[in-house]
Amino acid sequence: MSELQRLLAAYDTERRLVNPCALATVVEVNGSAYRRPGARMLVTNEGQLTGTVSGGCLEGDARRRAQQVILRGKPEIIVYDSTDIEDDLENGAQLGCQGEVSILMEPINFNDAYNPLELLRETFQLQQASVLATVLKSTSTTIAAPAERVLLLKDGSVKPGQMNPDFVKQQVLPDMHEILAVCSSVVHDYEYAGQSIRLFLELIKPAPILTIYGAGNDAQPLCRMAKSLGWRIMIMDGRPLLATSTRFPEAEKVTVARVGEMDKFVNTQGFAVLMSHNYYYDLAALEALSQQQKIAYIGILGPRKKTDRMLNELEQKGIDTATLNNRIHSPIGLDIGGENPEEIALSIMAELQAVRNGFKGGFLRDVDAPIHNRNPIINILSNG
Numbered sequence: 001m002s003e004l005q006r007l008l009a010a011y012d013t014e015r016r017l018v019n020p021c022a023l024a025t026v027v028e029v030n031g032s033a034y035r036r037p038g039a040r041m042l043v044t045n046e047g048q049l050t051g052t053v054s055g056g057c058l059e060g061d062a063r064r065r066a067q068q069v070i071l072r073g074k075p076e077i078i079v080y081d082s083t084d085i086e087d088d089l090e091n092g093a094q095l096g097c098q099g100e101v102s103i104l105m106e107p108i109n110f111n112d113a114y115n116p117l118e119l120l121r122e123t124f125q126l127q128q129a130s131v132l133a134t135v136l137k138s139t140s141t142t143i144a145a146p147a148e149r150v151l152l153l154k155d156g157s158v159k160p161g162q163m164n165p166d167f168v169k170q171q172v173l174p175d176m177h178e179i180l181a182v183c184s185s186v187v188h189d190y191e192y193a194g195q196s197i198r199l200f201l202e203l204i205k206p207a208p209i210l211t212i213y214g215a216g217n218d219a220q221p222l223c224r225m226a227k228s229l230g231w232r233i234m235i236m237d238g239r240p241l242l243a244t245s246t247r248f249p250e251a252e253k254v255t256v257a258r259v260g261e262m263d264k265f266v267n268t269q270g271f272a273v274l275m276s277h278n279y280y281y282d283l284a285a286l287e288a289l290s291q292q293q294k295i296a297y298i299g300i301l302g303p304r305k306k307t308d309r310m311l312n313e314l315e316q317k318g319i320d321t322a323t324l325n326n327r328i329h330s331p332i333g334l335d336i337g338g339e340n341p342e343e344i345a346l347s348i349m350a351e352l353q354a355v356r357n358g359f360k361g362g363f364l365r366d367v368d369a370p371i372h373n374r375n376p377i378i379n380i381l382s383n384g
Helices: 003-017 059-072 085-091 116-126 165-182 219-228 259-265 279-289 304-316 321-325 341-357
Strands: 021-031 040-044 049-051 076-081 099-107 130-138 149-153 186-192 195-204 209-213 232-237 253-256 271-274 297-300
Touching (some): 003 040, 021 059, 021 116, 099 130, 116 149, 130 165, 149 165, 165 186, 219 341, 259 279, 271 341, 297 304
Parallel strands (some): 209 271, 271 297
Antiparallel strands (some): 021 040, 021 099, 040 049, 076 099, 186 195
């Protein structure tokens, strides 16, 4: 279950109980911090927490602040500054990370269809990339009041909220479309009708889809690990005794697809991992995937010579294997010395996460730059 799913489940529970709660959202970070903008935590009136906004150093104070926000019924921006280490240790939240973190605290109105969790639910259900614009500060509540929002979906549809429509159309939406293009969240200051307005333009990615071609025992830890990281998993295999929802309860869909049926059942989006341990099944899957240009990542378990043999066979069928090879990761996984199924699953999952985020992997100690806010490699997977 992803972090967002856990938040939505907790929110639904509190809504059924009509139990007041508040949402804490990291909206801006300067310097070093454990969580980045977009991290969220739900706080109930009794102080129960779901999610995190730090590594644990802010949660206690954030709980207290959130309860005050619930009582007052108004949103508030809280700034935690640890750039002065001595002052932070004596008087602050003891971040110890030399960063400044701004958190939007807001009470949740269960009856408001535009409350942040309802908008996030919509993005999750539609599985589209989207941009959520949230007002942080404003000198004019008639143009844009704090915590008001606009949601832009990748298909171009807009949930306009209560912000001034001309302001949204003329200034905010163009920037939101730009966020979709560059795939990065920002805080932006606007001047409109003589007023100053600050917005958090947050890119929200859909849950990535992983299709595992192969339902052997070694696919099970990969399925579990991917699910725990919030991925949507599809399982495909030609063996009905292995391809069952009982064996893969974490999978969203389990399909029995034999070699001759691969064109009919191959997934057309997301990431693909071939690990059936059957040469001809993997070959059929690779041939079908070669026609799906949206599948930009194809990981193949096993030695590279197996992949080369499959590419040679596909080349004899007239398939452009040079282009196909650019999408293939073989052998699959990061080099961590994995031997057993769990270690191999960790290796594969680490590579999947790196590719999804646009990074190469490797030791962070070798990175001569801040850990966060580096320019990643252009993400080759536009659908998440």
